[in-house]
Amino acid sequence: MKRLRTVLVCGCALVAMGIAAGVALDRLDKAYPPPLAKLSLSQEVIDRDGALLRAYAAPDGRWRLQARIDTLDPQFLAMLVAYEDKRFWSHSGVDLRAIARAAFQLATSGHIVSGASTLSMQLARLIEPREERSFGAKLRQMARALQIERRLSKREILERYLTLAPYGGNLEGIRAASLAWFGKEPHKLGLAEAALLVALPQSPEARRPDRHPKIAKAARDRVLSRMASAGVIIESEVERASETKVMARRLQMPAFAAHLADAALKAEPDKTRHELFIRRSAQANLEAVAADAARRIGPRISVAMILSDAATGEVLARVGSAGYFDARRAGWIDMSVAQRSPGSTLKPFIYGLAFEEGLAMQETMIEDRPGNFSGYRPRNFDLAYQGDVSVRTALQMSLNVPAIRLLDAVGPVRLVSRMRQAGAEPILPPGETPGLAIGLGGAGMTLEGLVQLYGGLANRGRVRPLRYLAASEALPNPPTILTPQATWQVADILSGVTPPEGAPRLGIAYKTGTSYGYRDAWAVGYDGRHVLGVWVGRPDGGSVPGLTGYMAAAPILFEGFARSGAGLTPLPSAPAGAVRLAASELPFPMRRFSLGSPGHMAGAPTEPAPEIVFPPQGARIDLGLRSGGVDSMPLALKINGGRAPFRWLANGAPLPDTFRRRTASWVPDGGGASTLTVIDAAGRSATVQVFLE
Secondary structure: OHHHHHHHHHHHHHHHHHHHHHHHHHHHHHHOOOOOOOOOOOOEEEOOOOOEEEEOOOOOOOEEOOOOHHHOOHHHHHHHHHHHOOOOOOOOOOOHHHHHHHHHHHHHHOOOOOOOOOHHHHHHHHHOOOOOOOHHHHHHHHHHHHHHHHHOOHHHHHHHHHHHOEOOOOEEOHHHHHHHHHOOOHHHOOHHHHHHHHHHHHOOOOOOOOOOHHHHHHHHHHHHHHHHHOOOOOHHHHHHHHOOOOOOOOOOOOEOOHHHHHHHHHHOOOOOEEEEOOOHHHHHHHHHHHHHHHHHHOOOOEEEEEEEEOOOOEEEEEEOOOOOOOHHHOOOOOOOOOOEOOOOOOHHHHHHHHHHOOOOOOOOEEEEOOOOEOOEOOOOOOOOOOEEEEHHHHHHOOOHHHHHHHHHHHOHHHHHHHHHHOOOOOEOOOOOOOOHHHHHOOOEEOHHHHHHHHHHHHOOOEOOOOEOEOOOOOOOOOOEOOOHHHHHHHHHHHOOOOOOOOOOOOOOEEEEEEOOOOOEEEEEEEOOOEEEEEEEEOOOOOOOOOOOHHHHHHHHHHHHHHHOOOOOOOOOOOOOOOOOOOHHHOOHHHOEOOOOOOOOOOOOOOOOOOEEEEOOOOOEEOOOOOHHHOOOOOEEEEEEOOOOOEEEEEOOEEEEEEEOOOEEEEOOOOOEEEEEEEEOOOOOEEEEEEEEO
């Protein structure tokens, strides 16, 4: 009975002590709660699949990325818990068995043999750093660990620890460490890599792989050995992992889509995680294409590229320069949103409007010769003229004068109105109204705007505004740039443009452009789903002699399409009402383009009639002729005016060929009086009589 009474008294005393301890802990907990406020984290920008595009250091200069248990390598987690705190999932913040073991070892050996800190205690030290190492400090950590365990789940504790743990230098957390030391996210760690990251937090500076690779390797190998002894990994894996070299350098943090990431942070500076529609693989490949191309083209050259999904407006890649950190190329300037002259890249929309309004069809003939449009005198890029050409040929050859003839007919205001409606307004000089020069690049336009406009060509006329943020929503009723029939006609023409030298045919439609003075080279192409735009030039607007869209930007376009990983979708099939007729099948009024002004008959020429300027009328010309015309010299023929092509007749017999140029030659078959006649495409003629000897 006495023994029972003693047991009851002791039991009651223990219960009372437990209650008192609980009350004391509650009071302490309320009076001095642990500092578990929101962490100061690095801001991160991720792609559509959650892959890291770019990270920014936290305000205190540390790389501190949020760790999430679900995205970590299970083997790494098992090794960490087994190495640091094997009863982590069962204790309440303090491991009494580990404390007893450590105390016994200290008492018997006179020095510390092993520690007793749990992961919860280590987290307490991380959120309240202290330089001192004493029993008092250890007791405070124990108290804080108990408080932490009352507030956070085990998963949350582990995530916090792996977000704050030091890994050398200004690296904190498993994600920053894995990216800096191995260039990969923690879920892709190999066994040797995981073991090193288990060892680093115990002595992060002494074991830094870039400064002390031998010490780092020894610490890693100790972790591997202990894990094998604990049965976490099999023995055969230890030898193989131990042979792996330790990375002796620190890698740069990812900086993909750097300009776009900067813009996302500027738009929402208080947000920690920004998700974009960018696809990291496409972004990385196009950045490599841009950097390689800039090096090939020359110094101070930059390259910008945008890849979008025309059906949704989602931007899959945006390259703002040939290298964000390349100061020699002013890489910090985002040229994908810079206002530059678009050259000839707006011509497809001029032709599309002409198709839409029934002014021309693909095989309609149109003049390519010098013209005067109320004082505006456009010239072709090569200063040469083709005479009469089909509308299809004029667009494929990017002839300037035919484009201006069509723009004069549809009206530059109508073109600008459609562009504004589609959300890509060209920038005109202050106080100026849209004029014909806009058709040849006489306005400011961004690569972003061009890609958005060309998205309408790939999407049957519907223009989806470009979208970068994953949280953004598509417009329910996108604006229209052209009718489906007109967009098909344009695509049918542009898909026939010859690829640049050395590039394979990809089944894409594309257009190039070159601004005045060789300052900007453009190429924009599309398939049935995607649009890729390319700009090449100097960010300072300097001239680059010889820089053209076809020679500089088009090869980048084709390489970008091939390496983007987006795949190639066939161009849309012809919608109802869209056909390509042969020239002989065209209605008579559509066979030749006419401005259709009052009193102007379709097909009537507006240029002077042809005039033979050599040989002149009545001239006697010595060609060294001998009897029978043997060894006779050719007679040069020259004309002014008229409309190409030209047909020459000598003494009533036509020469074998027609001529587009205003010069030709004829080898007479004998001397004496001869009659020469020229007939132009409008049926007008000129005749001279000469005497050959």
